[in-house]
Structure formats: structure tokens, C-alpha cells
Amino acid sequence: MIALLKKSLFLSALVLLASCSEEDEKLTVDAEEAALVANLDIDRISLDQTNPGNPAVTVSWSEAEYSIPTPISYVVQFANTTDFENPVNAANTTNTEVTLAMSAVNNSANALGFVPFEWQQAYIRVKASIGTTDSQIQYSEPIEVMLYPYFSYPYDDYYLVGAATAPGWSNDNNNPLLFRNPFNENQYSYTGKFNQDFFKILAQRGQWAPQYGVEGGNLKLRATEDQPDPPAIESTVSGYRTLSINLANNTYSFEEVETVPEAFSSVTVTGNAGGDVSLTALAFDPHIWYVRSTPLESGSITFSANGMTYGGETEFSGTATVDGGNIPVPVKDDYEIWFNDITGEYAMIPLNFSK
Known part of the structure; x- marks a missing residue:
């Protein structure tokens, strides 16, 4: 269900001090606030995790008025307090209306630290500025809305496949998981046994795309099945090695494990x-x-x-x-x-x- 938020806003008065220079010009922004127009259940939005692409809410506002014609940029912001001390930007537009998907609102709630599956108070406002310079900033009065967010796991996971690794060339054979750096979501590593052979990295078990191979000494992404299959990555020796990858720049490296301890008897x-x-x-x-x-x-x-x-x-x-x-x-x-x-x-x- 689309919850329709309509906020008529005129930005508060602002006077720029004129100088003696001809390049400076006095700008005046007139302000007047109108009533909030809303449909039923406007104050409560239950976010649907089964349909994250569905529309959740439409926010609309009157055009900000500046004393001279100028392009205006708008940002729809969410916050958990009325002072918007740490706002989250949910959308950017040059229009006076934006429809936010379930996932966009939920991501904003997650960024604000909202607890999943509980009703919590949120506030929405519109930030207006001139052009792309982010100058002459003005804000609307905030709108209150209750949100019921779902949990959103934000990370990508990757798996090994190939003759150098445990599952062989089966893409759905309990393929081992790469370990993600908890402080850098682009960095992954895997310390373990490799055969002297070739392998690739899968984004999902049971599918050959997306996958990473190698090209020119760097990782090469095959995003979809209709794209060319990149060459496999080579493990040049057998033994225990640490594979490190950085998906921010598609680099990878191997390091030999000099001392391999005795395996645990149970975990x-x-x-x-x-x-x-x-x-x-x-x-x-x-x-x-x-x-x-x-x-x-x-x-x-x-x-x-x-x-x-x-x-x-x-x-x-x-x-x-x-x-x-x-x-x-x-x-x-x-x-x-x-x-x-x-x-x-x-x-x-x-x-x-x-x-």
C-alpha cells in the first residue's frame, strides 16, 4: 500500500548581504507553510520484506521559491529525532515528488539504527538547495511517520569452485565460503588447502554468474550468463595458502601458510x-x-x-x-x-x- 505524504512547503526567508561588488546579488526567499494533506494510515508504514521493490511512500512538496530562476535540487531525508542531528539521505531529485521503494525506506531505517520488526518513530523532511552546488540550503518542517522495518542483510557472500578447491568444478557442492573482513566489505580471504590447479569465485552456489575469474593479473567479473567466461585463477602450488581479494580494485594475492597447526578435534x-x-x-x-x-x-x-x-x-x-x-x-x-x-x-x- 502506498502511503502518500504531501507536504506543502515554502522555504523560510533568507537574505544574502549585498556587497559593493557587481558580481554579488541580493536574493530573497519568501516562505509560507501550508497544511499537510495525507490519505488513510499515513502515520504508519509497515515495510514488506517479500516485495522490497514495491513502493512504500510518496513524498511530494511545493517548489522552493528563490528570487531568481535557478535549478533546484531536493533531498528527502529521514531521522529519528526532530533536530535531524544525523539525517539519512533517502533520495535525490530535481522534481517535487519522489516515490520510495520498500527497500529504500528500510535501508534508511537500518542506517538510523532502528530495531527490526518493531514500530518506531521516524521523521521526514525535504532539503532544498540551488543547482548542484549545495548552497542556499533550506529545510521543510519535519513530518512524523511510524515505521515497522524488516531486517536487511547488507553483504555479498562468495564461494570457491574449481579443481584447486574442495568442491571441484561443481557449483553446488557445499562450496566453501570466503571470509569477509568485518571492517571492509570489499575485502575477503580464505586460508586453507589448495591443490595445484585452477579455480573461480562464485557469488551464489548453483549459478555460474556472477563469478570472478582472472584477466591481466586482476580479477575479472562475469556478471551474467551471456557474458564471456573469464579464465580461471591458478593456484601454482599445492598446500595451505591464504587467498586475499579486494573487490574495490579487483586485486588478489596468495601467501603461503608456513606453519599449519593440528586441526581441532571438534567445534x-x-x-x-x-x-x-x-x-x-x-x-x-x-x-x-x-x-x-x-x-x-x-x-x-x-x-x-x-x-x-x-x-x-x-x-x-x-x-x-x-x-x-x-x-x-x-x-x-x-x-x-x-x-x-x-x-x-x-x-x-x-x-x-x-x-
């Missing part, structure tokens, strides 16, 4: 987010542990192994250390979990919220 997920869950080691590489799906409540987990407790502080991915704290589980869902007992790296994917 168990524990914590108040769910009961004890045993992970399984890959037959190809006993240092890589996983469970493809296990239910977790909102709360936290740790990893128990060899009589020690390993934890961390970052949700979804990070590096666990002995007595390193409780790993946050922000939302109830079924999770795929991976753990590397060489590095302590972990990764957790909420399966019903992932892309």
Missing part, C-alpha cells in the same frame, strides 16, 4: 542464541568447519573447541580469539555458519535475509 556453537550445535569439518580440509543451516534466536554465540571458548565482537563475520567475547546474533533466523580453526575466522549468513 561446537554455544550461547544463548541457541542450543549446542556441532560443526562438521570438510573432508578435503579438516581445518574448515561448517553447518549449512541451524536456527538461532537473537542473542549471541561462541565457539567451543579443544576445551577453549572462542569469541568475537562483530556480527556476521570476524576473527574469534580465546575468551574473545560473545559474537552478536542480531536477528532470529536459520544461519549458515563457517569457522576456520587456523585463523579463527568465522562467518554467519542469515539464510532468509541473504541476497
Whole structure:
């Protein structure tokens, strides 16, 4: 259901001091505020996670008036307080109306720190400025609206495929997950066993696109099935190696693992987010542990192994250390979990919220 917000706004008076220079000109902006016109249920928007592209709300406003004709840019902003101390920009336009999709409003709510699946108060305003210079800024009075956001998992995940890796050239054979840097969403790594052979990187199990191969010494993206298949990446030696990739510039590198410790005998997920869950080691590489799906409540987990407790502080991915704290589980869902007992790296994917 489209909740229609109509805000008639005239921007408040602003006088630029004129100087003696002929290049400066006095500009006056006249202001007058009109009533808010809204349809039913305007004050409550329940965001639909099953249809993220559907329209959620239309915001419209009267054109800002400047004393001389000039292009005007508008930004629709959300905030969780009326002072808009840390606003989130939801849309940019030169029109006087914009329709925001469910995902756009939900992303704004997430950026504001709203708790998923709870009603919370939000505020909307329109920022006007001259042209593209972001000058002569003025703001409308804020509009109140209640939002019911859903949880949005914002990350991309990637998987290994190829003769150099555990699944071989099957794109849906429990392909191991790359571990994402929790502080840089473009950086991924994988420390483990590689054969002296070739491999690629998949964006989704069971599909050959998107995928990354190599071209000219850098990673090459094949975004869709109708694009040419790039050459495979080569692991030039067999053994334990660390693959590091940076998708911001499509670079990758290998580093040999000089000392490989003895593999853990068992790894168990524990914590108040769910009961004890045993992970399984890959037959190809006993240092890589996983469970493809296990239910977790909102709360936290740790990893128990060899009589020690390993934890961390970052949700979804990070590096666990002995007595390193409780790993946050922000939302109830079924999770795929991976753990590397060489590095302590972990990764957790909420399966019903992932892309």
C-alpha cells in the first residue's frame, strides 16, 4: 500500500548581504507553510520484506521559491529525532515528488539504527538547495511517520569452485565460503588447502554468474550468463595458502601458510542464541568447519573447541580469539555458519535475509 505524504512547503526567508561588488546579488526567499494533506494510515508504514521493490511512500512538496530562476535540487531525508542531528539521505531529485521503494525506506531505517520488526518513530523532511552546488540550503518542517522495518542483510557472500578447491568444478557442492573482513566489505580471504590447479569465485552456489575469474593479473567479473567466461585463477602450488581479494580494485594475492597447526578435534556453537550445535569439518580440509543451516534466536554465540571458548565482537563475520567475547546474533533466523580453526575466522549468513 502506498502511503502518500504531501507536504506543502515554502522555504523560510533568507537574505544574502549585498556587497559593493557587481558580481554579488541580493536574493530573497519568501516562505509560507501550508497544511499537510495525507490519505488513510499515513502515520504508519509497515515495510514488506517479500516485495522490497514495491513502493512504500510518496513524498511530494511545493517548489522552493528563490528570487531568481535557478535549478533546484531536493533531498528527502529521514531521522529519528526532530533536530535531524544525523539525517539519512533517502533520495535525490530535481522534481517535487519522489516515490520510495520498500527497500529504500528500510535501508534508511537500518542506517538510523532502528530495531527490526518493531514500530518506531521516524521523521521526514525535504532539503532544498540551488543547482548542484549545495548552497542556499533550506529545510521543510519535519513530518512524523511510524515505521515497522524488516531486517536487511547488507553483504555479498562468495564461494570457491574449481579443481584447486574442495568442491571441484561443481557449483553446488557445499562450496566453501570466503571470509569477509568485518571492517571492509570489499575485502575477503580464505586460508586453507589448495591443490595445484585452477579455480573461480562464485557469488551464489548453483549459478555460474556472477563469478570472478582472472584477466591481466586482476580479477575479472562475469556478471551474467551471456557474458564471456573469464579464465580461471591458478593456484601454482599445492598446500595451505591464504587467498586475499579486494573487490574495490579487483586485486588478489596468495601467501603461503608456513606453519599449519593440528586441526581441532571438534567445534561446537554455544550461547544463548541457541542450543549446542556441532560443526562438521570438510573432508578435503579438516581445518574448515561448517553447518549449512541451524536456527538461532537473537542473542549471541561462541565457539567451543579443544576445551577453549572462542569469541568475537562483530556480527556476521570476524576473527574469534580465546575468551574473545560473545559474537552478536542480531536477528532470529536459520544461519549458515563457517569457522576456520587456523585463523579463527568465522562467518554467519542469515539464510532468509541473504541476497
